Amino acid sequence: MSLSDEIKTARKQVVTDGYEMSVGEIINLYKENELIIDPVFQRLFRWDDERKTRFIESIILGIPIPPIFVFQNENGVWELIDGLQRISTILQLTGDLKGERADELGPLVLNGTRFLPSLDGKKWSDSKHNAKDGIGQALQIEIKRARVRVEILKSESDTSAKFELFQRLNTGGSSLTPQEVRNSITVSLNPKFYKWLVEHSENRHFVKTTGQTTVSLDAQAGVELALRFFAFRAVPYTAGLDVHEYLDDAVIKMAQNQNYKMQEEGSIFNDTFKYIDEALGTSAFKRWDGKRFSGKFLMSVFEVIATGVSKNIVEIKSLKEEKRSDFIKTAAKNLWSDEKFTRYSGAGVRGTTRLSRLLPLAETFLKP
Structure with a gap:
């Protein structure tokens, strides 16, 4: 064209x-x-x-x-x-x-x-x-x-036009975070979906394992993390697409999809973070230095571990609790020995490159 x-x-x-x-x-x-x-x-x-x-x-x-x-x-x-x-x-x-x-x-x-x-x-x-x-x-x-x-x-406009207009008007010199912009439009597209998303971002296992602070909660960081989880499962990531553009597109597709299985996906979300909490608690999504987990929350670890557990939730759920926890904890440790992960999870790696390389790794890496 x-x-x-x-x-x-x-x-x-x-x-x-x-x-x-x-x-x-x-x-x-x-x-x-x-x-x-x-x-x-x-x-x-x-x-x-x-x-x-x-x-x-x-x-x-x-x-x-x-x-x-x-x-x-x-x-x-x-x-x-x-x-x-x-x-x-x-x-x-x-x-x-x-x-x-x-x-x-x-x-x-x-x-x-x-x-x-x-x-x-x-x-x-x-x-x-x-x-x-x-x-x-x-x-x-x-x-x-x-x-x-x-x-x-006007209402005759494409639905995404409302999102696009609001985003362009509110992400210049504005104090709104990208997720706050997303929230404001999502609630007008599908209030039920928005409420469902927020409710899951407040799940106690999710809040604990992601180590959210008061500041991050106020900035809607938890809602964005929950959105990332659901988006990675429902909307394939297009290599090269800006991460926030991908999330913008994903939330519109999910909010407008009448066949999106919120109950089923919500159940997978709850099980995923319950099992991660049982295995790692507040150490989840942190760096393993060979002796202990430490430091701050790392998005790259979240993307691999949370996505990987969710993609294999049926097999992981069938394991006995102790074995299940050992499996997840061992995977979180071994991740830091994986050549692909260490290569594409560093601070200098662009988010677009990280997602395109690490998301395909998640499912196979967490397979029992």
Whole structure:
């Protein structure tokens, strides 16, 4: 296919529209549930009060607001794709933000700024009572009448277009991790699949063997590891494909596959990490130096051991517990003597090369 043909095909996958709306209209859409901010997405609302104040100041001073991006589903309802921090700040200010995040944050109290020092301590307040700490009815109306451009991705677009748009808008200077971006789109594609994925990432054997810290849990590292496990089993890795592009593609395929056997795959996941925990505990997925397991969690060991055990789960499950644990522990030690593993698991090896070389090794290496 020529470049011009590729461009034509790609453009057909994205159907867009857009127009300007007032902030007040956007607030009303949200209140009427015609603009949806998914609770999972809402948890990514992270601006501190200083950034929120600077944004509100920009509205007051008439500085143009960057566009927000929404996906219009088949019912005409808009799902927010980009603009979470800005829209949530406005909704928190006006007291219209809904959900657990709203309860956590409480009312937005503004700070003083270089241009508007008198904003300090001000909040929305009921305009009828003209509270001393309120910004006043005139300013409330002015904020509601401010204009913002809304870019709309129509439902006729290819499903992956929503993911692609959100990813491109949120992985530049953003603080979102690749998995947080993935989570936000996965939940809109298949909430049941997303919930299932998160539940397995919280499996006690999985959490223990992967040694997740509070920081890694907050960054959704556990969800990404669980996704890797399921993806390696369900979606063959294409050599040369960027690891995160592979995971993006895999999660879409699994979330949209109505025949994906979540119950069966979940059972294999639970057995896999139960057996690894029984054999290695917190030493799982660490370096063997010839005497003991030590150091930090290693992705290369996780990819081989977890995938290998899962691919041979029937045979491994049939072993008696003591023999099963000895088998897994011995394999984890012997892995560090395997020429292919040591060659392609080093720090200087690209993730694409590592996956293409080590995933095929996993099944045979862990075969009883």
